[in-house]
Amino acid sequence: IHSATQIVQIIDNQNEFLTGDCMKTAKILNETENSGCCLIVGLDGNIEDIGYNKDILNKYEKSNFEKIIDASGKSIIPGFIDAHTHAVWSGDRVHEFVLKLAGASYMEVHNAGGGINFTVDHVRKATEDELLSSLRDYLRKMMECGTTTVEIKSGYGLDLENEIKMLKVIEKARKLVPIDIVSTYCGAHSIPKGKTADEAVEDIISNQIPQIDKLIRDNILNVKNIDVFCEKGVFNVEQTRRMLNAGKSIGLQINFHGEELSLLESASMGADLGARAISHLEEISEQGIEKMAEKSTAAVLLPTTAYTLRLKRPPARKMIKAGIPLALGSDFNPNAHCFSMPMVMNLACVLFEMSMNEALVASTLNAAYSLGLSKTHGSLQTGKFADLIILDAPRWEHLIYQLGSHSYLIEAVIKKGEVIYN
Numbered sequence: 001i002h003s004a005t006q007i008v009q010i011i012d013n014q015n016e017f018l019t020g021d022c023m024k025t026a027k028i029l030n031e032t033e034n035s036g037c038c039l040i041v042g043l044d045g046n047i048e049d050i051g052y053n054k055d056i057l058n059k060y061e062k063s064n065f066e067k068i069i070d071a072s073g074k075s076i077i078p079g080f081i082d083a084h085t086h087a088v089w090s091g092d093r094v095h096e097f098v099l100k101l102a103g104a105s106y107m108e109v110h111n112a113g114g115g116i117n118f119t120v121d122h123v124r125k126a127t128e129d130e131l132l133s134s135l136r137d138y139l140r141k142m143m144e145c146g147t148t149t150v151e152i153k154s155g156y157g158l159d160l161e162n163e164i165k166m167l168k169v170i171e172k173a174r175k176l177v178p179i180d181i182v183s184t185y186c187g188a189h190s191i192p193k194g195k196t197a198d199e200a201v202e203d204i205i206s207n208q209i210p211q212i213d214k215l216i217r218d219n220i221l222n223v224k225n226i227d228v229f230c231e232k233g234v235f236n237v238e239q240t241r242r243m244l245n246a247g248k249s250i251g252l253q254i255n256f257h258g259e260e261l262s263l264l265e266s267a268s269m270g271a272d273l274g275a276r277a278i279s280h281l282e283e284i285s286e287q288g289i290e291k292m293a294e295k296s297t298a299a300v301l302l303p304t305t306a307y308t309l310r311l312k313r314p315p316a317r318k319m320i321k322a323g324i325p326l327a328l329g330s331d332f333n334p335n336a337h338c339f340s341m342p343m344v345m346n347l348a349c350v351l352f353e354m355s356m357n358e359a360l361v362a363s364t365l366n367a368a369y370s371l372g373l374s375k376t377h378g379s380l381q382t383g384k385f386a387d388l389i390i391l392d393a394p395r396w397e398h399l400i401y402q403l404g405s406h407s408y409l410i411e412a413v414i415k416k417g418e419v420i421y422n
């Protein structure tokens, strides 16, 4: 890719993430004196070299390149990593959006049998093929918004059969859409109808997790994380700890929902357990912030949810200052219906007072860290995957500044060196 006006590299400091003031200064190559920037992809799909045209062209014979993309006047950023989605579902909840706009809270809708349990009823009735077909459509839309890697959770099955059905749908989607998928088991997303919380915990620990472990060992499922919705009226801190530990004992990374609607000190518990990431955190305490920073537990902030539900804003500035690796996710689900990481970044900047560089780091390198992928994903560095976006703008910030503009600013999305969308 030749003659770009700007390439945003995002260089990590060997820690696989950036935090504090380093997030402000994600490394940017800018065109100087008629010399643009250039990025070379090897045949293996990894980045071979990156730098200014004049330096790179001294090093390589132009005739050796198989293909050259002219990016004059354009900018290049890493592909987005969406760190948190619930993309397998059926049955929209637009009727609940009406109720929420009229003042109903998330938990009021949930306790009235709506919310997650509404979606569970639909997912249980849906076939694998139906779920796969809608998931494929959603993932294509995410890809058109620049997402090249996405985390996807189960959690609308809430029993062994339907949780496995969802996880199998996620496996099949890997073959249908050319982006990377990280799969998360979230059997503890809600208390299933007809069970108490303790009964649900028992089923998850002694029935679901061992069965999922077997499917992982038989190479039928490739699940990487365990997730629990730790919340007042759902699973308490002790129940959450037990389920996360059970997941950890079969080798899953801990990556769960905490401190969203109420402060339970689940962030401290998670950090102590060795959680890789905790999501939401609108209500996190000073103690939770300290613990997460101490253990380098990633905070995955979800601005679409905080915005849609009019929640308290998570203390992003404090978290960055404390040294927490901050990541962003779309939380795409029937409650927060958003495919677009550029939109998520705009909300993070305006609502959570993040700078545009910080939002970009949080949507690329730090999101990769939250999923345990930052050795290969999340920044434009030699040896990493050539996952990137070409923007039809001389400065990348247009993608955030021009609200809702991705469809005409994103000129191409490239995954491991292949153009997957243009």
Ligand code: NIG
Residues within 6 Å of the ligand: 086, 115, 116, 119, 229, 257, 260, 305, 331, 333, 334, 335, 336
């Ligand atoms: O991340 N808070 C719990 N889980 C989801 C919402 C899922 C749903 O409402 O269907 C979230 O916001």
Ligand code: FE
Residues within 6 Å of the ligand: 084, 085, 086, 257, 279, 331
């Ligand atoms: Fe979620």
